[in-house]
Every structure is written in structure tokens, then in C-alpha cells.
Amino acid sequence: MSPKKAGPGLPAAVTSRDVARSAGVSQSAVSRAFARVPGVSEATRQRIFRIAEELDYQPNALASGLITRKSGMVGIVLSQLNNPFLSQATEVLLKELRRKHLQVLVFSAAGDSDLGEAAVEFGRYRVDGCFVLSPHLPRKVARLYARLGPTVILFNRSVPGMKASAVSVDNVAAGAEVADFLIVRGHKRFGYLHGLAGATTDRDRFKGFRSRLVQAGMAPPVEGSGGYDYDEAAVASGAMLQDGGRPTAIFCGSDSMAMATMDVARFKLGIKVPEDLAVVGFDDAPTAAWPSYDLTTIRQPIAEMVEAGIELLLDPKRTADGPSRNIVFEAKLIVRGSA
């Protein structure tokens, strides 16, 4: 009754050979039946499936991955799950990859060295491709991916000159759009709350925002740095608002930082939003729509971006040599009550 030699504590796995023996066919027949390739008659295929079901047989993905050189897994490098944009993108990504019958190997990276470690691990597991969802990706690490790992899709971050495709939004245009919007509303003094210093997304948004302001004859915005973190942003915007000649409009690099700014203004400094201060965020997190904040913000087309990213990853035309592609989407200003 006991198959072969049940190792200590190891569940005696049922193999394709076991199924073959029970069904009176060869192991290759079982393999072909499950791989859905021609070479087995419909009748025997059915019989094999029936027996397999009875025996609780499941093809060993490690073994098949070894021989086909495709693991059936894609990697996702994640930095902050609390970031609502990344969290939403992750959720959509997981859902879409599942529809394509791809498993997902997730690597949570806290620092830069973790990002590199992810490349190594993905290499070891022979993932069929990977997504990098991180606001920060040093060139050095990007090179590591190019050397070790499989094809990489950068999400919301492009590294020019790197052999890695990317999907992102036009952050410069988005920043400029916010500037236009606030200028039209009659604002004169502006503030910008940075996210992570060094991230291209942040730089681009700021560049678009600032240059449009200057172009319209305004003074460049006061700057603060919130690190995409509520508490840090609260401190930064508090400082910004306690200065003399404080800004009447603040553009924040993320919704959570925008909400921190609103909370500080309202509850700590007694500044009315939107009457005395306009606040604009970025990401359109679910909370942004809640009436307590009712936040004007920038929405990125997450679903489309994910779809494009997956297509880039699976596109057979680019596996060999094709140059890396960078797909840019338009972000959209969602006007609500905070500005």
C-alpha cells in the first residue's frame, strides 16, 4: 500500500509514473495528457485524468520547470505595501497574472541591498520575468538585474539606457497640470512636499510643477520632504506652514502626505482647508474620496498600466533582442473639495 519509501515526514508524493502504472500506460502518456499536447487519444487522456484524480496526483512544477526551463513564475519586487498606489497596483497585478496562469514570487525589499538580493533569488528560481514596483531603483541594482535575472518590467520608474522596459505615467505633465489648476484658482504662493529624494517620479513631478509655475511668473515653490510617510510629512508640512508668508497651496507627492498636511493644518494650526489652504495629492487612494478629506489628487490608470506591463513581459517579440520599450500613460487630475 505504501508507495516506494516514504521518507521521514515527507508526504510520499504521487508521480506521473504512479499514475501511468495505474492507468496501464507509459509515463510519457501521462505527461502528454497533462501538457495538453497531441500524442494521446481522447479516451486515454480521460482515463489518465480519472486515475490522477483518484490518486490526488499533481504534476511537479519544479520538475517540469527544470526541463522546460520555464518556472511558470514571475517575480514581483515590492518596497512599500502601505503605499496605496503600489498596493493597488500589486492587487491588480496579482489578479491579472493569475488569469494568465502564472504564479507569483514576491520579494519584499526594504533597502537597496534587498533590491539586489531579489535579483539573485529570482535568478535562482528561474522566474520567467519580473516586475519591480519600487519608487527607488539605483542604476547599480538595475545593472544587476540585467546581468543575472530575466526580463524586467519597471513599474512607474524608468531607467534610461537600461535594458529594461517600463510602464509609467507622464509625471512632468502631471506636475504641470496641477500647477495650471492652482494658478487658475488664483494662488500665488506654493509649496511642494517631496516623496523619496532621488526617485525619478518625484523629480519629474517637481520639475513639471516648478517649471510651469516659473513659466507663469510665479516664485518657485517652497520645498519640504515627507518620505511618502504620514508622520514625516506631518512634520514637514507643519514647518512649511508655520513660516511667515506661508504657501496657500501645497502639492504633495502622495495622498497620505496630503492627508497629513490637511490634518496638521486643520487640527494643529487651525488653518481651514480649502478656504485658507489648498491641498493636492497624488495617487487617488481610496481614502482620498472619503468626505473627511475629499482630496483633489492625480489618478494613475493602474489597470491599463498593469495590462501593458504584462503584455510587455509576455511579448515574445522582445525576448531575444528587441530594444526595451517604455510605455507612458497620461495621469488625470481628479478635482474634489480640498483645492
Added chain:
Amino acid sequence: MSPKKAGPGLPAAVTSRDVARSAGVSQSAVSRAFARVPGVSEATRQRIFRIAEELDYQPNALASGLITRKSGMVGIVLSQLNNPFLSQATEVLLKELRRKHLQVLVFSAAGDSDLGEAAVEFGRYRVDGCFVLSPHLPRKVARLYARLGPTVILFNRSVPGMKASAVSVDNVAAGAEVADFLIVRGHKRFGYLHGLAGATTDRDRFKGFRSRLVQAGMAPPVEGSGGYDYDEAAVASGAMLQDGGRPTAIFCGSDSMAMATMDVARFKLGIKVPEDLAVVGFDDAPTAAWPSYDLTTIRQPIAEMVEAGIELLLDPKRTADGPSRNIVFEAKLIVRGSA
């Protein structure tokens, strides 16, 4: 120069044999060097590492998993990433598993059938264990895991009589604690906003809440159902508050539902919180501490729960036969301004 026969588009992977040849040793030596088992001298180990580094060699995890019958991966089944408790738990879990050098295969499950599919996929990839983070897990699916998959750790959900260990909090006690807290504050009419109907966590919280109220001579709470969703909860609590003899205190199954209740009360019905209505949530999401809500809520000891879960998963004593264990933690009431 080109190794063997570079398949079409397939990166010609460097194998341990290639390293062995370059280093002038046998393949087994390379294997032993990387597995850090005795059988190679320190000198040759160093040489092997040097050569491996030069060749960009990375041991194939699929191959080694095939032979050792351990994939080095654990599975995580995720239902809602937008649920702050699950999202926080996921983040901690990812971080801890990484410290243990375990890779993580994530499966996002929308419905019950997805939960079952996750079991199948985890089986195919021979994960070394898996976590189920879902408020809902039907008995039938739990049985599927027991049959196909590896050892399972349920997170925040216990299935009595199932061969699956679990970590959770004492939801009955938590519900009772909230009841006590509100009774002491002088409330007489209560409401309870359910999360997902059928989830044991929800049932237990309600049971503890209700029985303590009744025990204190109060009328049982008015009930509503919000499905752990902000919008749905807003509708439900709106209905609850527009009734005559509306409750003066509402206990909600999650923070997001509690915030929906506060927003509806304040912005739609003009009811003052906490003056005219006390609101208590569950989870202690990061947003709960923000001054706009300043929500009184229940905090679950996420870090400890994750740690215990991992320990359960890796505990060698229980792999073979040991009965499933259920570790229960105490939840803690965090008193803030909303009640």
C-alpha cells in the same frame, strides 16, 4: 565560447558542471561548496566561489528543490489586500520569511473557488508550507488543503476539527471588552456593524459584544452589515442611524467601516462624534490614529502573531503527526477620541 546549445532566446544558464570544469573539480564538489556541507576543503570552496562569481553561476533552485523535496518556498493566500489588517500582516510576514531565507509564493484569492485553486497550485510547486490570510474559509476548502497541500497555518481564523494550526486573537473577549468600555461610558443603545457574514472572527466578536451587553441588562445591539467595505458600510450605518431610537454607540467590525460610519454621521446626518455618537473600530489601521478620525479601536498583536505563525510552520515536531495547535492572543483596546 557559446556553451552547449543556446536554445532560442533562452539564456544559456551556467550550471554547477560548468563551474566544476573551470575550477578543475567535480560537480559534487561545487554542490557541496554551495550547500555548505562538509566534504570540501576551505581552499577549494573558496576557489569554487571565485569561479562561480566570475561565471555568474547561481544554483538552480528548481533542480535542488526537486531532489531535496523542499522548494524553499512558502505560500501565502491573500484575499483582500486593501484590508489594512491583512495588508499589515502580509508585510510583516514577508519580512520575517525573508529573514529565514524562504521565498514566498503569493496567491490572491477573490472567491471560494480561488481559495481551492491556491491549494492546488501550492501543491504543484511543492511549497514547504502555507499561510491562509482570509477572513473566510469554508470547511470544504480547508479539507482540500489537508488532502493536497502541505501544512497550513490559518491566520486569524480557526477551523475546529481541521488538521490545520492557527493563530488568532480572542475575538469573544475583544467584543466583550468593547461592551464593557461602552457601558461604563453610560451608553444604553448599541449598534453592531458586521463584517463578512459567516466568518468566525465576525461571529465571535459579535457574540462577545452582545452577550456582555445582555448580561449587563441592556437590549441587544441593532445589527447592520458592511462587508468590510467602506461604501457598503456607509449605507448600512446610514440606515442604522436614521431609525428612531438610534444607537448612541456603534461597534464596527473593521476600522474602514468605522470611518465610514463617522463620515456618514458627521457629513451626511450632522451627528457629532463623539458627542452624540460613539464609534469603535477593529484593527487599529494606521489611518485610525489620524486626527480626522482619532478612532478608538482594537489592536491585534500582528508581529507576535506572525512570529508564532512562522514558528508553527517551521516547528519540526509537528510535521509528522502532532495535533494541530491553535495559538490565541489577547487583543487590546486602544482608546482614542471617537468614543
Added chain:
DNA sequence: TTCCAATTCGCATACGTATGCGCTACCAAC
């Protein structure tokens, strides 16, 4: 009936690593 093509199937081998076993040096103790 004969012959050819198509279909179905099994044999054998390969994927890349882990590991038991045997062999060789070498050293210490007698």
C-alpha cells in the same frame, strides 16, 4: 489484398543538483 499515411504510444534520455559510497592521501599511534 496491399500499401501508405496518420495516429497513438513507449523507450530512452535529458534537465541540474544532492548524496551515498568508495577510493586515495595523509597523519598519528602503535
Added chain:
DNA sequence: GTTGGTAGCGCATACGTATGCGAATTGGAA
């Protein structure tokens, strides 16, 4: 010098599936 022990190493095989190739079977056309 002989013996016993140990460390270092290679040989060979196993893990479970995929797949090229030839053999066997079948059906139909000639």
C-alpha cells in the same frame, strides 16, 4: 613498518517530468 582513522574528493545515481524518435496499430485508398 603496519595499522587505523579521517578528511577530501569523484563516480554514479536519483529526483519527476518533457520530448525526439521509432514501433505498433489503425483506417482507408488503391
